[in-house]
Amino acid sequence: MLFLATLLGLVLLAGLFIATQYNRLVTLKGRYENAFAQIAVQLKRRYDLIPNLVETAQGYLSHEKETLSAVTQARNEALAGLQVARAQPGEAAALATLSQAEGRLGQALAGFSLKVEAYPELKANETMAQLSEELASTENRIAFARQAFNDAVTLYNIQRRSFPTVLLATTLGHPQDASLLEIPGDEHQAPPKVSFH
Numbered sequence: 585m586l587f588l589a590t591l592l593g594l595v596l597l598a599g600l601f602i603a604t605q606y607n608r609l610v611t612l613k614g615r616y617e618n619a620f621a622q623i624a625v626q627l628k629r630r631y632d633l634i635p636n637l638v639e640t641a642q643g644y645l646s647h648e649k650e651t652l653s654a655v656t657q658a659r660n661e662a663l664a665g666l667q668v669a670r671a672q673p674g675e676a677a678a679l680a681t682l683s684q685a686e687g688r689l690g691q692a693l694a695g696f697s698l699k700v701e702a703y704p705e706l707k708a709n710e711t712m713a714q715l716s717e718e719l720a721s722t723e724n725r726i727a728f729a730r731q732a733f734n735d736a737v738t739l740y741n742i743q744r745r746s747f748p749t750v751l752l753a754t755t756l757g758h759p760q761d762a763s764l765l766e767i768p769g770d771e772h773q774a775p776p777k778v779s780f781h
Contacts, residue, residue, distance in 0.1 A: 605749050606756045612743050613674070616736035616762055620673035623729040623765065627666050627686075630722045634659045634693075637715050641696070644706040651692075651699050658692035661685045674737060674762030687768035730765055737762045 638652050645652060665685035672678040700706055707713075741761040744753045753759070 602752060602756070605752050608743055609740070609749065609753065609756060609758045612736070612740040613758070613762070616733060616740050617673050619729065619733035619736040620669070620765075623726065623733055624666060624670050626722055626726045626729050627662070630719065630726065631659055631663050631666075633715060633719050633722065637696075637712070637719065640709065640712050640715060641700060641706060644703050644709075645699055648699050651695055655689075655692045655696045658685070658689040662689040669765075673733075674740075676763040679763045679765050683765060683767055690767065730767075734764045734766075737764055 634655060638655055642652060662682070662685040665682035669675075669678040669682040700712070743749055744758055744761060
């Protein structure tokens, strides 16, 4: 009888331990998914601002159609990348697609900014100044949201790799680490200038 009680106690403790590990992984995954949702909100806000910037600049930069279409195309690619990543936050391939699209968008915006700098009347345009201020503010929000996401992913990955969780992670439905969101060139370059005043 004592043997059965001990065995039952050990089974209950093992079950409690497994449940605790599972709940911890689910909680940490939920945190990085929520953090990605915050990135998505800010990226969507930026994507919504870009057509207004292009439209405002169109009259002044009518002979710069290549620059304007590059910004629009890069924005559309980044939006498509966001849709893929939103469905699978933490998935390496989805985040790589978004990361590459964001890198191209950053380059396109930097080129756009250089063109705008050459037109003092466009830089002085009140709508352009307001839009550029909103865009700069949004860029800062994106940077903070991305840092929060990467921090949450790091905590999830540490927990997933920690002993004894690493022994159970795959069985508990967490077979791989989540990926960080890194934008190409961010570590070597300053963010693109978006201030036109």
